[in-house]
Structure formats: C-alpha cells, structure tokens
Amino acid sequence: MTTLTNRAKPVDRKPMTFLESIYLWNIFKGMMITLRHFFKKKVTIQYPEQTRPFSPVFRGVQILNRDEEGRERCTACGLCALACPAEAITMEGAERMPGEEGLYREEKYAAKYEINMLRCIFCGFCEEACPKDAIYLSETFAPSAYSRKNFIYDKQDLLIPDPKTQPEEFAQAKGLREISKKNK
Amino acid sequence: MIHLLTIDWFLLLEKLVLIIIVVMASLVIAMYSTYAERKIAAFMQDRIGPNRAGPFGILQPLADGGKLFFKEEIIPNHSNKILFILGPSLAMLTAMMTCAVVPWSGDVHLFGRTIALQIADVNIGILYVFAVVSLGVYGIMIGGWSSNNKFSLLAALRGASQVISYELAMGISLISLLMMTGSLSLRTIVEQQMVSHWNVLYQPLAFLIFFVCALAECNRTPFDLPEAESELNMGYHQEYSSMKLDFYLFAEYVNMFISSAILATLFFGGYDIPFFNEAAHTGWGNWLAVAGVVCFMIKISLFIFLFMWIRWTVPRFRYDQLMNLGWKKLIPLALANMLVTGAVILWMQR
Numbered sequence: 001m002t003t004l005t006n007r008a009k010p011v012d013r014k015p016m017t018f019l020e021s022i023y024l025w026n027i028f029k030g031m032m033i034t035l036r037h038f039f040k041k042k043v044t045i046q047y048p049e050q051t052r053p054f055s056p057v058f059r060g061v062q063i064l065n066r067d068e069e070g071r072e073r074c075t076a077c078g079l080c081a082l083a084c085p086a087e088a089i090t091m092e093g094a095e096r097m098p099g100e101e102g103l104y105r106e107e108k109y110a111a112k113y114e115i116n117m118l119r120c121i122f123c124g125f126c127e128e129a130c131p132k133d134a135i136y137l138s139e140t141f142a143p144s145a146y147s148r149k150n151f152i153y154d155k156q157d158l159l160i161p162d163p164k165t166q167p168e169e170f171a172q173a174k175g176l177r178e179i180s181k182k183n184k
Numbered sequence: 185m186i187h188l189l190t191i192d193w194f195l196l197l198e199k200l201v202l203i204i205i206v207v208m209a210s211l212v213i214a215m216y217s218t219y220a221e222r223k224i225a226a227f228m229q230d231r232i233g234p235n236r237a238g239p240f241g242i243l244q245p246l247a248d249g250g251k252l253f254f255k256e257e258i259i260p261n262h263s264n265k266i267l268f269i270l271g272p273s274l275a276m277l278t279a280m281m282t283c284a285v286v287p288w289s290g291d292v293h294l295f296g297r298t299i300a301l302q303i304a305d306v307n308i309g310i311l312y313v314f315a316v317v318s319l320g321v322y323g324i325m326i327g328g329w330s331s332n333n334k335f336s337l338l339a340a341l342r343g344a345s346q347v348i349s350y351e352l353a354m355g356i357s358l359i360s361l362l363m364m365t366g367s368l369s370l371r372t373i374v375e376q377q378m379v380s381h382w383n384v385l386y387q388p389l390a391f392l393i394f395f396v397c398a399l400a401e402c403n404r405t406p407f408d409l410p411e412a413e414s415e416l417n418m419g420y421h422q423e424y425s426s427m428k429l430d431f432y433l434f435a436e437y438v439n440m441f442i443s444s445a446i447l448a449t450l451f452f453g454g455y456d457i458p459f460f461n462e463a464a465h466t467g468w469g470n471w472l473a474v475a476g477v478v479c480f481m482i483k484i485s486l487f488i489f490l491f492m493w494i495r496w497t498v499p500r501f502r503y504d505q506l507m508n509l510g511w512k513k514l515i516p517l518a519l520a521n522m523l524v525t526g527a528v529i530l531w532m533q534r
Binding site for chain 2: 024027030031033034035037038040041042043044046
C-alpha cells in the first residue's frame with residue numbers, strides 16, 4: 001500500500017515479554033521520572049507578590065486621560081457609549097463655566113461618567129471610537145468586590161491622576177500609555 | 185483506694201497515657217500527611233503546594249479541618265440513618281484500633297517502673313492487625329449501602345471485593361515471614377530483627393507482595409477505584425459531608441500511617457536503628473528508647489512518601505485488571521514464595 005508520506009511508523013504488536021508483563025520495571029522507570037520532577041524548578045508565580053508581565057496592548061481597566069496641562073480630555077460626546085457592545089458606559093454632559101478653564105479642555109465635559117465593570121467585556125471599542133484620545137485601556141485587572149454596586153466605576157475611579165498635583169502617578173500611568181501608543 | 189482492689193492502678197494509668205499519646209500522634213500525623221500529600225503532589229507536578237496558610241502552608245490542615253467542620257451536615261432523606269452515621273465511625277474506629285499493637289520503641293524506665301512503649305503486647309499481634317483490617321471493609325460497605333445511591337453501592341462493592349482479594353495474598357505472604365520468625369507477636373519480630381538482619385533481606389518477595397496488598401487495603405492509587413473521583417462520582421463517600429466525610433478521609437490517612445508502621449515493623453526492623461548496636465549503649469538509658477521512636481518515625485515517613493510517590497506516578501487500574509492482579513498473579517506468587525521458604529527452612533535445619 002502506498003502512503004502519502006513516509007512518516008508512518010509500523011506499530012509493534014508483539015506480545016509482552018515476561019519482564020514487561022510484570023510491569024514493575026516500567027513502574028520503577030515512571031517513578032524515577034516523577035522523582036526527577038520533584039527536584040526541578042517550579043513554574044508557579046506567587047501572585048500578588050509577583051505578576052506575569054503583560055504585553056503593551058493588554059486590555060484592562062479603562063482610564064480617562066488628561067492632556068499635558070492637566071485638563072480632562074473627555075467631552076461627553078457619547079461615541080464610546082455608542083460603540084460599546086455591552087452598553088456598559090453611561091454619561092451626562094455639562095457646560096464649562098468661565099472659571100473652570102484649567103479643568104476641562106473644551107466647552108462640554110462629562111459631569112457624570114460611569115462604566116459598569118460587570119458589563120464591560122474589555123473589548124477596547126471605546127478606546128478605538130474616542131475622537132479626543134480621552135479613554136484607553138490600561139494593564140490593571142478589575143479587582144474583586146463584595147457587592148454589585150462597587151463594580152460601577154465612576155469618574156473618580158477612572159480618571160488618570162493630575163500631572164500638576166500628582167506627577168509621579170501621572171507619569172506611571174502615562175508610561176503605559178506611551179508604550180501602547182507606540183505599538184498601535 | 186489502692187488497697188481496695190489488687191489492681192495495678194499505675195499500669196492502668198500508664199496504659200491510658202500511652203493510648204492518649206498514640207491516638208493524638210496518629211491523628212496529628214494523619215493530618216499532616218494530608219499536607220504532605222498536597223505538597224509532594226505539587227512538587228512532582230512542577231508546582232508549589234499550599235504555602236499561604238502559615239509559613240510554608242504549615243497551618244493548611246487546620247484550615248482544612250476547620251472548613252470541613254463548619255460545613256452543613258446533610259443526611260439523605262431515604263438513607264438508613266443509623267447505618268449512615270455508623271459507616272464512617274466504623275472506618276475510623278478500625279483505623280485507630282490497629283495502632284494498639286504496634287511496638288513504638290523499646291523499654292522506658294520511668295518512676296522506677298519499666299514501661300514498654302506498646303499499648304498491648306498480645307502474642308497474636310499480627311493476626312489482630314489482620315482481623316481489624318478485615319473489619320475495616322465494613323466501614324466502606326455500610327457507607328456505600330446506606331447512601332441509597334447506585335454509584336456508592338457499586339463503589340462499595342468494588343471496594344469490598346478489592347479488600348478481600350488482596351487480604352488473601354497479604355496473609356499468604358505473611359505466612360512465609362512467620363515461618364522464619366516463629367512468633368506472631370510484633371515485639372518478638374522486632375527484637376529478632378535487632379539481633380539479626382532486617383527481614384526484608386530474607387524475604388524480599390514477601391515484602392513486595394505485602395507492599396502491593398497494603399496499597400490495595402488502604403484504597404490508595406493505583407487501587408483507588410472505590411473512591412475514584414472521575415469514574416464513580418466520588419464512590420462510597422459521595423453522599424457524605426462535613427465531619428462524616430472528614431472521618432472517611434482521615435481514616436484513609438490513618439490507615440496509610442498504620443500500614444507504613446506495620447511494614448516498617450515487619451520488614452525493616454521497627455524501632456531498630458540500623459548499624460547501631462543497641463545492647464552496647466545501654467548507658468544512654470531512656471534516650472535509647474527515644475532514638476528508637478525517632479528512627480521508627482523516619483522509616484514510617486519514608487514509607488508514606490513511597491505511598492504518595494506511587495500515587496502520583498501510576499494511573500488507576502481497571503477493575504478487571506485489579507482482580508486479575510490479585511487472584512491470578514499475587515496469590516500464586518505468594519504461594520510459591522511460601523513453598524520456597526518452607527523448603528529452604530527444612531533444608532537448613534538438617
């Protein structure tokens with residue numbers, strides 16, 4: 001019979017020898033393998049002291065961005081809410097008052113901005129849909145909570161730290177942003 | 185009060201203390217064998233076992249015990265309530281009873297008395313162990329029957345047939361050993377091994393057969409079909425919860441500890457320290473007995489490690505393979521061993 005490749009090996013169908021049917025030698029060989037594994041290096045990662053490194057495009061919890069002067073970028077246009085397949089984002093817009101020039105970038109801003117983490121599927125469509133570069137997905141997991149109410153993250157939870165008042169946290173969060181922007 | 189009855193009250197007291205110590209020790213050792221099992225299993229599978237409860241996870245058995253203690257006790261409606269509660273109690277009872285005849289060490293001299301570190305030095309020691317182990321199968325059968333559950337019943341049937349098949353081979357392999365020692369008392373066997381070589385050198389095949397049968401008696405992999413997680417839906421302890429399940433699981437570990445103790449006693453010299461002439465060092469006094477206990481514990485832990493090592497290496501046997509092994513392979517082998525031993529003893533007595 002002709003075969004397509006010559007990789008097929010004929011199966012050895014000889015009956016077991018006496019030594020093989022006792023099986024003790026094979027058990028012993030198996031036990032030696034197990035013992036070797038006993039002394040090998042373990043592959044466990046001790047979370048939360050150690051974490052696995054994520055790729056830069058990992059999609060975690062959302063962050064609302066600011067620009068270099070510390071003004072919020074989000075204008076409550078609603079494109080992210082429209083794009084979200086799980087309908088997890090809700091927002092309410094508000095008008096910028098004359099004294100709040102340094103807080104918000106444009107004349108409209110989001111007074112209330114909520115993402116329901118139980119609905120969010122971390123797809124990243126909101127990041128892709130935003131025209132103002134205001135929302136992106138960071139590398140953090142959404143931590144666990146005891147009640148469903150605690151999973152609705154509002155603007156306080158999502159906003160990136162102000163570069164004027166908290167430069168280190170801002171730099172840390174931005175550092176991730178720079179990498180992900182580079183790899184897009 | 186001491187003049188009222190001519191009973192040696194001090195003997196009662198020392199036996200009571202010994203019983204309490206031995207029972208506590210076997211429970212603690214069984215508890216920590218669960219921890220050792222998880223750690224050894226993990227290390228053989230390239231992972232770390234429990235290491236969060238206390239340093240290196242030492243307090244993990246306490247956490248497990250606490251969890252099982254706080255669970256809800258469910259007794260199925262249509263089960264036989266008396267038998268349901270009796271099953272695990274019987275399993276634990278027979279597991280504990282076997283540690284009564286194991287000689288833990290030599291003699292200790294305390295308060296002007298000679299205390300032998302053995303709860304009951306009956307002169308039919310090993311036969312007593314066999315009898316109690318045979319009773320242990322009742323725990324499985326009663327548990328399986330009273331659960332009112334087809335799978336538990338099947339598992340209990342398999343467990344019972346497995347135990348009685350492997351008991352035969354165990355007994356026959358033991359006969360060849362007893363032909364050599366001439367006595368059933370465990371202390372005599374150990375004392376003979378202290379003088380001459382360990383019995384494993386004289387009877388290696390009997391040791392092998394006895395070891396395989398001990399694996400089967402403890403329902404340990406590869407013979408753990410009665411409690412197979414995937415085959416029989418947890419087998420005979422499927423319907424149990426909380427403390428009754430705890431008793432079943434613990435009884436298995438206590439059985440393992442006792443089987444290791446019996447193996448060490450019969451074949452590896454019990455509390456005999458290898459390459460060490462005890463008779464020449466009587467100046468140590470009680471510390472010699474302590475050293476004997478430590479040496480015994482080391483041997484037992486090596487055997488427990490061997491039990492666990494085999495569990496995580498060999499896959500489970502199918503039921504017909506199991507029966508085949510017990511009846512068609514081990515019993516003829518044990519019989520042949522007995523015949524050869526008898527022939528050699530006769531020949532050497534000429």
